[in-house]
Amino acid sequence: MSKIRVVHYINQFFAGIGGEEKADIKPEVREGAVGPGAALNTAFGGEAEIVATIICGDSYYNENIETAKSEILEMVKQHNPDLFIAGPAFNAGRYGVACGSISKTVKEELNIPVATAMYIENPGADMYKKDLYIVETGNSAASMRTAAPALAKLALKLAKGEEIKAPTVDGYIPRGVRKNIFTEDRGSKRAVDMMLKKLKGEEFVTEYPMPDFDNVTPNPAVKDMTKAKIALVTSGGIVPKGNPNHIESSSASKYGKYDIASFDNLTESSHETAHGGYDPVYANADADRVLPVDVLRELEKEGVIGELHKYFYTTVGNGTSVANSKQFAAEFSKELVADGVDAVILTST
């Protein structure tokens, strides 16, 4: 088998060109390994080889991100690598951000495995840990002796398509991706053991660290409802009869946008719910119970509201991930704004 072809990215300092005074140098490419590349090559143990090294000044990269990305991407392409490695960046902030940014770009544009390494407090780690495998290093280049072999090892695993184990096993910064694992003890015993440790004041490890919860502050009240254009948005799963876009009963991966201009009232023959998790009998019998088109039409006639928006947006809330929900709303709220909607009534189940 031929050796895995590696392109390596480093900054001006690790290339031996200079420090801060040389941080504005443009990207250049050299054949073979440069600087820390030698240590990586050794650690590859003959399985992979650095065919080219791309060097770029940290200031140049961060001040000309888009240009730098496309210049570097071209250089990477020309060497047709199987694997792309950036760094280690240790605690050098701008270098870390550059390593993360270019690795992400290469991964997305060229669809090859990428790996980088840095100190956990490097700002690049927080920015890119979700997208990349970032090997955790010490905070200075003094830890190169351990950082290079660790980076080489994980990069090789990625290049060979081997299974990546838990962060503690494979030495990378946790990406925040939840995966199921089988355990020695059943959950109830783990809970009792955790309780005993907590009671004794001993150290214990929670299996799910609580995230910072995203609270949304409500907008100020609409000043004049008689002139307001109101839209209906629901996570209660109301869809035209037959669920034409097949929105899932749980863990929805999509939302629907449907015209209600011709409806004064939703009926058993026109609409239904796609939502799992609640008894659908009453929602199916009269979908207005979840999506109150009938009442809003009356209010429209009475002049209490200006008008009801032509479309409603709908998805199923049951088990649907926060990330999907955010993405749906980010898309359709732009449409709502563009359509001149002043306020939205959100209904659930």
Next chain:
Amino acid sequence: MRLELGKIKIKDVQFGDTTKVENGTLYVNKQEVINLIMEDEHIKSVDVDLAKPGEETRITPVKDVIEPRVKVEGPGGVFPGVINKVTTVGTGRTHVLSGAAVVTCGKIVGFQEGIIDMSGPGAEYTPFSKTYNICLVIEPVEGLKQHEYETAARMAGLKAASFIGKAGVSVQPDEIEVFETKPLLESIAQYPNLPKVGYVYMLQTQGLLHDTYVYGVDAKKIVPTILYPTEVMDGAILSGNCVSACDKNTTYHHQNNPIIHDLYEKHGKELNFVGVIITNENVYLADKERSSNWTAKLCKFLGLDGAIISQEGFGNPDTDLIMNTRKIENEGIKTVIVTDEYAGRDGASQSLADADPKADAVVTGGNANEVIELPPMKKVIGMLDYTDKIAGGFDGSLKEDGSIVAEIQVITGATNELGFNKISATSF
């Protein structure tokens, strides 16, 4: 309260002329079970079938699983207030057909019933691939509403399990376990130096078809109250709900609540397990506030040092879980919570619908959204035609060859929030 659980180990199940246990084999008279179930005018037909560990059998759509038990000494009978009189249970002796289970099946809601595979990768995720199952496939009469169908199927399962459980009444158990909880003051006097730990047991009560029953009462209508742990072992709490299969507590889970068992394991040694506080998961804010206020109040009243809190279901009940945790911690009582996660199929989303920094000790039953491929099985007990619509399924879940690609959410008990399984999730 002191209860002896006499475990009769069941190593096989077969149909026979009489319903009995002989040398570890449970014989079931099929016609007797059918006659019993057909007493209910809401049921059009019932099929009784058997499924054993290791077989290439898929059971679906699964509604509930029940362990056959019978009371042999002490007041009352199993499932008080439902099958037997509403006597306070939890003392004396109860015989258990350990290793046997009654599984009820039917398309009640269509998307809230589960799958049990007796072998293959799916079997790893459900405890009921290891039990000898007597499966009841229940068809309702024409025009029966879903909640009426649920009632009929629930009663059918309980009746069948009590009937089969009676086969163990005069059988010598293979093993006898003893559980005892004394009245609070005596318990504290007995173990003055041990930390007092309680169990806050959240019951699924989100609405119609989301019911749990306590001594026959719909738990939506209770305010938090206290039970002796052994009452649960006699069927004081039973499942009447149709929520996602992975994290609904079947009646079997209630009867065998592992948190209660593992707290007893340390009782009198490292902690003093003083009792169970049951509470509900209603959807109205006032109910959530009242119930969480009361659980915190009762924890304080019992003088607890620590409380383990378990959840049932997900999404809306996440708020009850977090309210309970925050309020109990605010009383200076240490909490550990048992839940599961909905982190998306890629695992990258937020796992719970609510969060609080005070919930710093969490045990998870895993990410219910993780996708699994279940290979085709030679035999299907029940039916497969609803699989794309099941919670955790999606368009194209059911393949032509009978295999199913779906979230583990579809598997009965897969991410159980009583900590029944040896599964967790971690950040990668």
